[in-house]
Amino acid sequence: MQCMGGAVTDVDEIVRTVLATRKYRSVCLDTVWQIARRELVRHGDLKKALKGTKSRLHQFYGAFEREMDYEAAISHLDAAFKTGSGSAIEETCREILRMHQSTAERLPILDEFYAAIWTLTGVPHSLLDLACGLNPLTLSWMHLPVGAQYFAFDIDVRRIAFLNRFFLLAGFPPLATWQDIVCHPPQTNADVALLLKTSPTLERQEKGSTRRLLQALKTPFVVVSFSVKSLGGREKGMPAHYERAFLAMMKDEPWQVSKLTFETELVFVIGK
Ligand SMILES: C[S@@+](CC[C@H](N)C(=O)[O-])C[C@H]1O[C@@H](n2cnc3c(N)ncnc32)[C@H](O)[C@@H]1O
Missing domain, CATH: 1.10.8.10 (Ubiquitin-associated (UBA) domain)
Known part of the structure; x- marks a missing residue:
């Protein structure tokens, strides 16, 4: 494009x-x-x-989007990390994750979400989080190995700056990048790429962009997910609709696709 x-x-x-x-x-x-x-x-x-x-x-x-006070969020995180308590850090992350609908909906399933996905992909040493929103704050639930690299991408520059400050507090390199993934599909080599709840958004920006992005990525696994609820909170048969549309999109690709169903999210793990 x-x-x-x-x-x-x-x-x-x-x-x-x-x-x-x-x-x-x-x-x-x-x-x-x-x-x-x-x-x-x-x-x-x-x-x-x-x-x-x-x-x-x-x-x-x-x-x-809701207006978010990133300075307040970072000072809460700073205070939580200073306590050195894992539960204080998780509780603060939960509070912040509630501020964006996509991650708020993920909170009830976090304990099982990554564990189930890594069963199919292996625990990644390097991860791309595409159109990440606030999802990097679910880091504590990912149980990534020491030295893992977490590359995050989003079009919102204030969010990216906030995420890099979060990564530094968490002892991770600040690898969040302000980048449009439709215009510039990331070319970083990594074990797994996450494209969580963003495919419908990308299709609204440009039809066929999800498939082109998946083709361009240099990761052996891509995790694509869909919300099971609409923005207004109604279900409206969305999982079945998304599943049909996604499988139609994948039908000419030689990839292996596995499905995981969670209470609030429908997930496809693609092995390329
Ligand atoms: C529905 S939210 C999903 C957030 C996150 N993936 C999650 O599931 O928690 C969509 C996110 O995609 C970002 N976004 C939208 N279009 C994008 C694009 N073309 N390139 C990069 N990020 C994009 C938005 O800024 C927003 O943070």
């Missing part, structure tokens, strides 16, 4: 306007640029394309 580059004045104008808003000031420039470009082609009119860009961003980003 084509991402940022060239001199397209109207696209630049939309990008500037969108990034000046409080709601979207943290979003990756590449992400806004490629949506603005597409909306401009679609509408052929600056005003309509600006409205369309904001509306698309709301659908896949704004609707999930």
Whole structure:
């Protein structure tokens, strides 16, 4: 796909306007640029394309986000790590994980979630967490080996800065990167990649992007998951719908796909 580059004045104008808003000031420039470009082609009119860009961003980003006080969160984490108590650290992480719907829904299943996934993939020494949200704060439940590398990617720069401070507190190298994974699929070699609850979002950004991303990744295992509830909390037959759509997406690939079903999340482990 084509991402940022060239001199397209109207696209630049939309990008500037969108990034000046409080709601979207943290979003990756590449992400806004490629949506603005597409909306401009679609509408052929600056005003309509600006409205369309904001509306698309709301659908896949704004609707999930709540304003978060990262400074307060980091000082709570700092205090918890200073106690040296594993349970104090986990409790503080739980409080912060509650602030994003995707991780809030994962809290009741955390004790079994990674244990079941690692049974299929092996415990990773290197991990990619794609479109990670706040998920790196589930680190305590992953039981990664000493010296493991945790690469995290997201389009939200404030979240990435926060995650790198968290990694340092947790004794991990600060490997969170501000990167649009549709524009630039990560090329880092690692044992496992997580793409949790983000495939529908990526498909809204560009149809077919999940499959292209999976093809581009250089990891032997990719874990793709789906929420079993809609944003409004209703189930609406979503697991069956996601399973059908995902298996259709995978049908021409020679990969082995295993399914794990949790109370709040449907998971597919792909062996490439
Ligand atoms: C539904 S949340 C899922 C978060 C996390 N994977 C989890 O399951 O807890 C989607 C996340 O994807 C990020 N995101 C959306 N589009 C992206 C893209 N093209 N590249 C990188 N991150 C993206 C958003 O900022 C948000 O943090």
